[in-house]
Amino acid sequence: MVLQVKKACKNFGGLSALSDVSFSINQGEIFGLIGPNGAGKTTMFNLITSMFTPTSGEIIFNEDNINGLKPHLITKKGICRTFQNIRLFPQMTAEENVMVGEHCRSKSGVISSVFRTKSQRKEEDRIHSKANELLEFVGLGGYAEVVSDSLAYGQQRRLEIARALASSPQLLLLDEPAAGMNETETSELFHLIKKIQEQGITVLLIEHDMPLVMRLCDRIAVLNFGKKIAEGTPAEIQNNPDVIEAYLGSEEEDLYA
Amino acid sequence: AGDEEGKSSGGAVKADIGVISYISGPGAAYGEAITNGLKLAQEEINGKGEVEINLVIEDSAGKQDQALTAAQKLMNSENVTGIIGPTLSTEMNVVGPEADLNGVPIMGTSTTAEGIPQIGDYVFRNSLPEALAIPAAIDKAIEKYDAKKVAILYGNDDVFTKSGFDTMKKAAEEKGLEILTTETFQKGQSDYNAQLTKIKGLKPDLILASALYNEGAVIMDQARKMGIDVPFVGGNGFNSPEVINIAGDAANGLIVATPWYGEKEDDKVKEFVSKYEKEYGKKPDQFAAQAYDALYIMAEALTNAGEADRDALRDALAEIKGFNGILGEFSFDEEGDVVMDPTVLVIEGGAFKEFN
Amino acid sequence: MLAELINPYYLQVASFILINIILGVSIYITLSTGQLSLANAGFMGIGAYTSALLTLNFDLPIIVGIFAGTLLAGLFGILIGIPTLRLQGVYLAIVTLGFGEVIRVIFVNWESMTKGAVGLSGIPHMGREILNTLRGFGFDPKILGLQNNQFVFLAIFLILLVATISIITFFRRQNRSRVGRAFAAIKLDEKAAESMGINITYYKVLAFAQGALVAGFAGTLFAHVLAYISPADFAYHRAVEILIFAVFGGSEVIWGPVFGALFLTAMPEVLRFISEYRYMIYGLIIIIMMAVRPQGLIDVNILNWVKLKTSRRGQKHGTSSQKSM
Amino acid sequence: MLIEQLINGITLGSIYAIVALGFTLVFGVLGIINMAHGEIFMFGAFIGVVVTSTFKGPLWLAFLAAILVTAAMGYMLERFALRPLRNKQGVSHLAPLISTIGVSILLENLSHHIFGPGNHPFRASFAEISFQIGSITVYLVQIVIFVISVLLMYALSFWLGKTKAGKALRATAENLETASLLGVDVKRTITMTVIIASAMGGIAGILVGMAFNSVTPQMGLSIGLKGLAIIILGGMGNVKGAMAGGLILGLAETFVVVYGDSGYKDAIAFVAIIVILLIRPQGLFGQKISA
Amino acid sequence: MLKVNGINAFYGKIQVLKSISLEVEEGSIVTILGANGAGKTTTMKTISGLLKPQAGSIQFQGQDVTGLRPDQLLRKGVALVPEGRQILSGMTVLENLEMGAYHRKDNEIAQDIKNVMERFPILEERQKQLGGTLSGGQQQMLAIARAILSKPKLLLLDEPSMGLAPLIVADIFKIITEINEAGTTVLLVEQNARQALKISDYGYVLETGKMVAEGSSQKLLNDPRIMEAYLGRKSS
Numbered sequence A: 001m002v003l004q005v006k007k008a009c010k011n012f013g014g015l016s017a018l019s020d021v022s023f024s025i026n027q028g029e030i031f032g033l034i035g036p037n038g039a040g041k042t043t044m045f046n047l048i049t050s051m052f053t054p055t056s057g058e059i060i061f062n063e064d065n066i067n068g069l070k071p072h073l074i075t076k077k078g079i080c081r082t083f084q085n086i087r088l089f090p091q092m093t094a095e096e097n098v099m100v101g102e103h104c105r106s107k108s109g110v111i112s113s114v115f116r117t118k119s120q121r122k123e124e125d126r127i128h129s130k131a132n133e134l135l136e137f138v139g140l141g142g143y144a145e146v147v148s149d150s151l152a153y154g155q156q157r158r159l160e161i162a163r164a165l166a167s168s169p170q171l172l173l174l175d176e177p178a179a180g181m182n183e184t185e186t187s188e189l190f191h192l193i194k195k196i197q198e199q200g201i202t203v204l205l206i207e208h209d210m211p212l213v214m215r216l217c218d219r220i221a222v223l224n225f226g227k228k229i230a231e232g233t234p235a236e237i238q239n240n241p242d243v244i245e246a247y248l249g250s251e252e253e254d255l256y257a
Numbered sequence B: 001a002g003d004e005e006g007k008s009s010g011g012a013v014k015a016d017i018g019v020i021s022y023i024s025g026p027g028a029a030y031g032e033a034i035t036n037g038l039k040l041a042q043e044e045i046n047g048k049g050e051v052e053i054n055l056v057i058e059d060s061a062g063k064q065d066q067a068l069t070a071a072q073k074l075m076n077s078e079n080v081t082g083i084i085g086p087t088l089s090t091e092m093n094v095v096g097p098e099a100d101l102n103g104v105p106i107m108g109t110s111t112t113a114e115g116i117p118q119i120g121d122y123v124f125r126n127s128l129p130e131a132l133a134i135p136a137a138i139d140k141a142i143e144k145y146d147a148k149k150v151a152i153l154y155g156n157d158d159v160f161t162k163s164g165f166d167t168m169k170k171a172a173e174e175k176g177l178e179i180l181t182t183e184t185f186q187k188g189q190s191d192y193n194a195q196l197t198k199i200k201g202l203k204p205d206l207i208l209a210s211a212l213y214n215e216g217a218v219i220m221d222q223a224r225k226m227g228i229d230v231p232f233v234g235g236n237g238f239n240s241p242e243v244i245n246i247a248g249d250a251a252n253g254l255i256v257a258t259p260w261y262g263e264k265e266d267d268k269v270k271e272f273v274s275k276y277e278k279e280y281g282k283k284p285d286q287f288a289a290q291a292y293d294a295l296y297i298m299a300e301a302l303t304n305a306g307e308a309d310r311d312a313l314r315d316a317l318a319e320i321k322g323f324n325g326i327l328g329e330f331s332f333d334e335e336g337d338v339v340m341d342p343t344v345l346v347i348e349g350g351a352f353k354e355f356n
Numbered sequence C: 001m002l003a004e005l006i007n008p009y010y011l012q013v014a015s016f017i018l019i020n021i022i023l024g025v026s027i028y029i030t031l032s033t034g035q036l037s038l039a040n041a042g043f044m045g046i047g048a049y050t051s052a053l054l055t056l057n058f059d060l061p062i063i064v065g066i067f068a069g070t071l072l073a074g075l076f077g078i079l080i081g082i083p084t085l086r087l088q089g090v091y092l093a094i095v096t097l098g099f100g101e102v103i104r105v106i107f108v109n110w111e112s113m114t115k116g117a118v119g120l121s122g123i124p125h126m127g128r129e130i131l132n133t134l135r136g137f138g139f140d141p142k143i144l145g146l147q148n149n150q151f152v153f154l155a156i157f158l159i160l161l162v163a164t165i166s167i168i169t170f171f172r173r174q175n176r177s178r179v180g181r182a183f184a185a186i187k188l189d190e191k192a193a194e195s196m197g198i199n200i201t202y203y204k205v206l207a208f209a210q211g212a213l214v215a216g217f218a219g220t221l222f223a224h225v226l227a228y229i230s231p232a233d234f235a236y237h238r239a240v241e242i243l244i245f246a247v248f249g250g251s252e253v254i255w256g257p258v259f260g261a262l263f264l265t266a267m268p269e270v271l272r273f274i275s276e277y278r279y280m281i282y283g284l285i286i287i288i289m290m291a292v293r294p295q296g297l298i299d300v301n302i303l304n305w306v307k308l309k310t311s312r313r314g315q316k317h318g319t320s321s322q323k324s325m
Numbered sequence D: 001m002l003i004e005q006l007i008n009g010i011t012l013g014s015i016y017a018i019v020a021l022g023f024t025l026v027f028g029v030l031g032i033i034n035m036a037h038g039e040i041f042m043f044g045a046f047i048g049v050v051v052t053s054t055f056k057g058p059l060w061l062a063f064l065a066a067i068l069v070t071a072a073m074g075y076m077l078e079r080f081a082l083r084p085l086r087n088k089q090g091v092s093h094l095a096p097l098i099s100t101i102g103v104s105i106l107l108e109n110l111s112h113h114i115f116g117p118g119n120h121p122f123r124a125s126f127a128e129i130s131f132q133i134g135s136i137t138v139y140l141v142q143i144v145i146f147v148i149s150v151l152l153m154y155a156l157s158f159w160l161g162k163t164k165a166g167k168a169l170r171a172t173a174e175n176l177e178t179a180s181l182l183g184v185d186v187k188r189t190i191t192m193t194v195i196i197a198s199a200m201g202g203i204a205g206i207l208v209g210m211a212f213n214s215v216t217p218q219m220g221l222s223i224g225l226k227g228l229a230i231i232i233l234g235g236m237g238n239v240k241g242a243m244a245g246g247l248i249l250g251l252a253e254t255f256v257v258v259y260g261d262s263g264y265k266d267a268i269a270f271v272a273i274i275v276i277l278l279i280r281p282q283g284l285f286g287q288k289i290s291a
Numbered sequence E: 001m002l003k004v005n006g007i008n009a010f011y012g013k014i015q016v017l018k019s020i021s022l023e024v025e026e027g028s029i030v031t032i033l034g035a036n037g038a039g040k041t042t043t044m045k046t047i048s049g050l051l052k053p054q055a056g057s058i059q060f061q062g063q064d065v066t067g068l069r070p071d072q073l074l075r076k077g078v079a080l081v082p083e084g085r086q087i088l089s090g091m092t093v094l095e096n097l098e099m100g101a102y103h104r105k106d107n108e109i110a111q112d113i114k115n116v117m118e119r120f121p122i123l124e125e126r127q128k129q130l131g132g133t134l135s136g137g138q139q140q141m142l143a144i145a146r147a148i149l150s151k152p153k154l155l156l157l158d159e160p161s162m163g164l165a166p167l168i169v170a171d172i173f174k175i176i177t178e179i180n181e182a183g184t185t186v187l188l189v190e191q192n193a194r195q196a197l198k199i200s201d202y203g204y205v206l207e208t209g210k211m212v213a214e215g216s217s218q219k220l221l222n223d224p225r226i227m228e229a230y231l232g233r234k235s236s
């Protein structure tokens, strides 16, 4: 068990964005989190990464309760995320973006940086080469020097994934990585996430692209109005009448076959 | 001045005199009066032909660092024989030591704080120090109004008004006055009602105000409006015909000690006043007058020195005794400070009168 | 020959330029994490007063005063940096400006210590002290063919030059490292930076304290170069002036504040001949500059261009290091 | 005495509030701190002096002239110091701040040359009208200042909150592109706002001149700094907050003098904002907008 | 109704659109397709006036509108739902909707607001919430609703289905057809190519700033070459 969410609740004023949501993710699986708009999926990410503090409930990562830990410590423990509305460092190059991702896996401070100690230079070299490997890995090999702002949308999404991978996470959270991608690009994304899984990284995925979700995920949880309404394998979810009613719809079923 | 122009054969002594003045910024009015006074004197002096003075005027904007660079420029790039200015005592505190180190005589015409000439042998002033002026004014006021209780009001974020306050407080304590309250105000403030209301409630016999005339005049105006009618005693910065311009009738009752009295029955004074008014369209104040006299003092020292040499000029300045200018009789003491008797004035019916 | 070249006037101006460059760098450091701090005039004042009081009242050597003043300013940087962490943008700017004002008001009112607005005079002068010390060893500037005052200003200038170059080198190196990347990331997107594992509290306070430290250092130098300080030296105008150095020169790269300070300190001197109008012109130049080059005099593109002109390729990680300069 | 001090505090506070309203308006729309606002305020006061003292004109003319001149200055400010920076690539968010600082330096020094340095008396017979209530003297000007500030506050908050133009203005403040996509003529909206804010500065200037009989080229700076503190205190872009902040500050400053040490009067504003922001980072009345 | 003639557009010095031409008939739905970065958004921005073309012309209802500002175009009847929503995040949902009708002077605004709220019930429920705190998909709905309220003659939609749940996506396409049937012409950019073409009459395909194919939707849908090259294979 990599991650356990126990009875998580989050209220915004009177609005209950999440109530009593529990689920757990096994080592190495790809776990899908789906549900209608405003169901609380992104909020769940924000709770796991401590961007918000839960109103109540517990989040357990590798046996440790990580509630209330500072976000950067959570990354250090091995959870990293991408954002629904891309948040790259716009004026940095692709390479620099990824290098920032390696921050918590490196340690040189002010003094060693200014005096360029041997260990600092070695570390910099290591960060460089790892960043380039990762860019290669997500298919941005030629774009190291390009300012991330001027990358196309799909490339930015992949760069975000590379940046998150740079922190050597055990658990990777992806928030709608396929949004705004066409089918060719989506299928490239599919392979990328598979490759990530092959490296032993557990993935928690939010996505509205059902064909992708169904092909990719080992298990899926469905949220609706902040409550979990179903959990199971893709096949179970696709046939769950509650899910169909709340989220998938039946009219257009043929599209997502 | 270079060697060539130092002593032109048998004729006039030619000298470059540097001026550091407060020309831009909030206190530019002082700098303006000073440079006006200097220019007027220069014209007259050069007209007489004994010495030929060339003024090299630099702005300090009232800031020490700029005063210092201006001084460096004058001393090192322009090679002036002597310097007049800077305007503020703060600036002199920075410039004085440097001039002294370089052996350039420097004379303040408006620096009234304590310890200025004591900076070094090359530092002089012809401005009446507050330490002389304020006690004189307070003495007369006590005598006349039988004052026992006073309130003090001063600007605490300005060097000059703060050091004026220090002098005032000392004087008041020495005279055994009861200080009811000490209130402060800050630069750029336009509302003094809170402080004045508080003072009004304490019913003092006299208000001692260490303020520059700009603020001082407004303070009097607001005080009179709320019904405070006791006299004010002010320091050097308060002493200006502008007070009457700004505050109008509210200025009545201001008592100041001054080296300069423009209504004096004296030919020199009258001539200066009328020339100044013609040239610049307003009455000269003490700053213009002191600057005017200062250049004459420089000229006399240069004549006595006989050459445009810094050390000779310093020695000649130190020798000045019984100089007769528009401020009255004037001498330097051993330290280069002023020896003279201040006149105490009061504003009555919208004009400065001698206070007896 | 040397003697003719050394004009204390130019050295004096150069010294002020160098002090201003250090001040410009101080605000740049904090800005490089996206925090606009206007407290640097206050930190400068803390440094200046500390060093001045220590050297005046306890006869400590100047170097000790400088050290203590700088550290105390840095300490205040930490103290102010922590509670203001939650503030952003203009809020932070105004609160820090307010902090500077409060410091000034304390200098004004704490008369027993600071002599209030009258200020501290007779502060040991760096150049003159050096001269006196060397004289103790039988040195005379005449040996170098220099006048006393020429020597004094040359000494100050050289010391400041070394200090300035060291500071610039320090921060250029820091910028190109892990720390510099963390700063830049926080500046560009704080939340994202935090999510990428950067301890934003630490780095923001670090930057704030470094800025305070450097400003305090500049303050100590100011005190011992001018030999006189008063609260007015560390007021609003100074705070704004420091900010203008950075933005006018370009706040994205360290060379920006350096050139900004250079240009803007030299300009009023150059404009001396039109003394009455020079501040109007100063204002106008700022407006025009912002309209024409809102990113400031120096930006990444210019630096790259300069690099291109001066170096002939063969650089390994070119863009990344240039960018973070 | 206490009541007199209360009146002093309210008068001062109302003036602060009017100045702060101008700041808030521009900040609300452009997200820019207009550092030149204080100097525009100062020009308003000078125009008042010129009309009443130099040309012996009537008071209403002084108001009219001050409003016109400061409005024109607002236009110029927008046209030459702000607009060129808009929609430009790579603009540092500090650029407009610096640009307005440039304007403030220019204006301050310009007024030295035009009007001369030092204090200029503002003599209007209107300023002399007073009532005696018991032992307390109340000047009509004081009442007028208070009334004008309250009126302006209500007018502004009605305008911003309830009218279409006000909403357009807020939309512009949020996002220029979106506002223009929704049909808002953003250029005009911005220009109008800066003009209105500046004219309000002009009104405040004349009122100060009348109330305190004191007009100097430096008056903009100190009041400008207070204005800044107030909009922070009251919450950026919040009209009622600006009013409340102004009054609080005016009273606080007065009562520091009454019960404390007037030496700390200037620090009150900033001590207050530091304390308040540490407790409520969005200001007293500000709303928190999370990203 | 809309005629775009050989426009070029730049971001700084980079040319993004290279002589793009397209035409939209009154009453039709036209789709622009293309991979990421092809220039679709840029095309929309240029038509709506956010970006000034460096060359070429744009005609709307026979009038030359090249270089007009977005607010001027809106008054003529062209509205854009921008990519990335661009909600006014500090204003409430209701205020966002009211801003949608900003330029209108008729007195049916209140009624229309009620109508769109019926269409998107979540907006009615959250009318007092600040726009910025809506979830991604909720913001998308708000953006569309806001544009509908401006009652445009020509509605430009840039990826309206992005980030929406499947059920809502289907809804959105239904709504687009309804709006169209009610008389609004629609120019659509979509990644969801198949569905977009299904509801539209005509399509264009953009590739790195150039128009590389066009045709009736039916034709494009049935052209395997195009479907494969630009839209990817239908996933299993």
Ligand SMILES: Nc1ncnc2c1ncn2[C@@H]1O[C@H](COP(=O)(O)OP(=O)(O)OP(=O)(O)O)[C@@H](O)[C@H]1O
Pocket (backbone or CB within 6 Å): A012, A015, A017, A035, A036, A037, A038, A039, A040, A041, A042, A043, A044, A084, D290, E133, E134, E135, E136, E137, E138, E163
């Ligand atoms: N800061 C906030 N303040 C108030 N309400 C909020 C805030 N953040 C989110 N919400 C509300 O919480 C609910 C859940 O939002 P969340 O962003 O988690 O949805 P989501 O499942 O990610 O939806 P989508 O698929 O549209 O992105 C929404 O109704 C949203 O309006």
Ligand SMILES: Nc1ncnc2c1ncn2[C@@H]1O[C@H](COP(=O)(O)OP(=O)(O)OP(=O)(O)O)[C@@H](O)[C@H]1O
Pocket (backbone or CB within 6 Å): A149, A150, A151, A152, A153, A154, A180, E011, E014, E016, E034, E035, E036, E037, E038, E039, E040, E041, E042, E043, E083
């Ligand atoms: N503000 C900008 N500055 C510089 N280049 C930009 C900017 N916006 C877009 N570009 C570049 O212009 C090209 C076209 O971008 P555009 O956004 O129009 O593509 P798109 O077809 O809408 O793609 P997507 O499907 O990802 O939305 C891309 O290469 C992009 O990188």
Ligand SMILES: CC(C)C[C@H](N)C(=O)O
Pocket (backbone or CB within 6 Å): B030, B087, B088, B089, B090, B110, B111, B112, B113, B160, B212, B236, B237
């Ligand atoms: C101009 C004067 C007010 C200067 C003042 N007397 C001083 O010594 O600083």
Ligand SMILES: [Mg+2]
Pocket (backbone or CB within 6 Å): A041, A042, A043, A084, E135, E136, E137
């Ligand atoms: Mg979401």
Ligand SMILES: [Mg+2]
Pocket (backbone or CB within 6 Å): E040, E041, E042, E083, E158
């Ligand atoms: Mg796009």
